[in-house]
Amino acid sequence: MTYQISIIGAGFAAVAAAQDVRARLPHAQITMxxxxxxxxxxxxxxxxxxxxxxxxxLRIPLARFLKxxxxxxxxxxxxxxxxxxxxxxxxxxxxxxxxxIIACGGQxxxxxxxxxxxxxxxxxxxxxxxxxxxxxxxxxxxLAFGFAGNPKEPAAMRGGPMFxxxxxxxxxxxKEKRRDAFDITFFCPAPRPGxxxxxxxxxxxxxxxxxxxxxxxxxxKIKGFGADFVETEGGKFAANLTLFMPGMTGNSWFATSPLxxxxxxxxxxxxxxxxxxxxxxxxxxxxxSFPGPGWMPKQAHMxxxxxxxxxxxxxRELRGKTPxxxxxxxxVCVIDSMDQGILVYRSPRRAMIFPPLRLxxxxxxxFETHYLKRLR
Ligand SMILES: Cc1cc2nc3c(=O)[nH]c(=O)nc-3n(C[C@H](O)[C@H](O)[C@H](O)COP(=O)(O)OP(=O)(O)OC[C@H]3O[C@@H](n4cnc5c(N)ncnc54)[C@H](O)[C@@H]3O)c2cc1C
Numbered sequence: 001m002t003y004q005i006s007i008i009g010a011g012f013a014a015v016a017a018a019q020d021v022r023a024r025l026p027h028a029q030i031t032m033x034x035x036x037x038x039x040x041x042x043x044x045x046x047x048x049x050x051x052x053x054x055x056x057x058l059r060i061p062l063a064r065f066l067k068x069x070x071x072x073x074x075x076x077x078x079x080x081x082x083x084x085x086x087x088x089x090x091x092x093x094x095x096x097x098x099x100x101i102i103a104c105g106g107q108x109x110x111x112x113x114x115x116x117x118x119x120x121x122x123x124x125x126x127x128x129x130x131x132x133x134x135x136x137x138x139x140x141x142x143l144a145f146g147f148a149g150n151p152k153e154p155a156a157m158r159g160g161p162m163f164x165x166x167x168x169x170x171x172x173x174x175k176e177k178r179r180d181a182f183d184i185t186f187f188c189p190a191p192r193p194g195x196x197x198x199x200x201x202x203x204x205x206x207x208x209x210x211x212x213x214x215x216x217x218x219x220x221k222i223k224g225f226g227a228d229f230v231e232t233e234g235g236k237f238a239a240n241l242t243l244f245m246p247g248m249t250g251n252s253w254f255a256t257s258p259l260x261x262x263x264x265x266x267x268x269x270x271x272x273x274x275x276x277x278x279x280x281x282x283x284x285x286x287x288x289s290f291p292g293p294g295w296m297p298k299q300a301h302m303x304x305x306x307x308x309x310x311x312x313x314x315x316r317e318l319r320g321k322t323p324x325x326x327x328x329x330x331x332v333c334v335i336d337s338m339d340q341g342i343l344v345y346r347s348p349r350r351a352m353i354f355p356p357l358r359l360x361x362x363x364x365x366x367f368e369t370h371y372l373k374r375l376r
Pocket of ligand 1: 104
């Protein structure tokens, strides 16, 4: 039988799911649904401010990948699904399917007063370019870097990249011999920012900030932002340029769909990536809320592990077999600072952190090249 499979998204989870579905269902008609047939390599946004990477280095057209794996592409943003998931509504028409994998990532909560004054670096290439250009235009001043979580879903946050922007830009200013002209503050409402990386990692990151002359303002609820300040319940400080990553939530269309949602607004799934209460419907990556330890990261590596489990289980379910693959839970990241990287690893059994090494930085670059080769 020729199954029709729809995959919503064109990021880490969607690409891994599409490739895995193709391997498991060689005759399936697979349709990827996304606004643009391109892949954005988000982890390397951190290198745009320093010029190590240019926007087009990170924007990979998917035409070759789609052709190689015989995948159709539907240009359009998903806007909803019908009750049983067998039709995806988009702003460019409907797409029918026998099986669906939702992999359209997450969104940031933009509710704090004055949020229009901050740049949310993880939103994509345009945000990273804005940071690069704003920094280049500044003679000096106050910089603020911070992140927050989603109070209704503590795992829905993106802290790691914020440390990378912080340490990377601090290093960049030193290399440009203008660090002395800037005051840098790190802020976060959590008393132990980055706790999901492990306690040793938090201590090391805070110690590194102190050693770099970065002011630490943590443990205070954020009240809001202005053009030249950040205000928390612990006080107000100057910030001529604020980089802030709010907590994450699900895509806005989830809320008006029949999909089951977690407290934080992500799609609720079981340990097999099945959307609760739906047949032949799976979720992978940042779009989902999965059972597991509190430190389970919203990361590309995790998105791929979930996507592979989702593809495997969907293929089995379509063939009338019982889905049986659970995704592995693992946190692997390199916290880069432009020319060094701290490797952090966490699994249910162990948590490890390595000292900053040049090798860490180069490992991150190598991984990017290796990953993108698949798509180019
Ligand atoms: C600056 C930065 C640094 C990072 N560093 C690391 C790192 O070092 N290691 C790591 O593992 N992870 C890292 N991450 C996290 C990682 O990039 C994400 O966890 C990962 O991209 C999640 O994959 P995803 O496929 O779920 O979502 P995404 O990669 O965000 O992809 C979502 C896709 O869905 C599409 N889409 C959105 N809305 C719709 C819609 N309505 N309809 C159809 N398609 C839609 C988007 O266009 C996109 O193609 C970093 C992230 C950032 C921003």
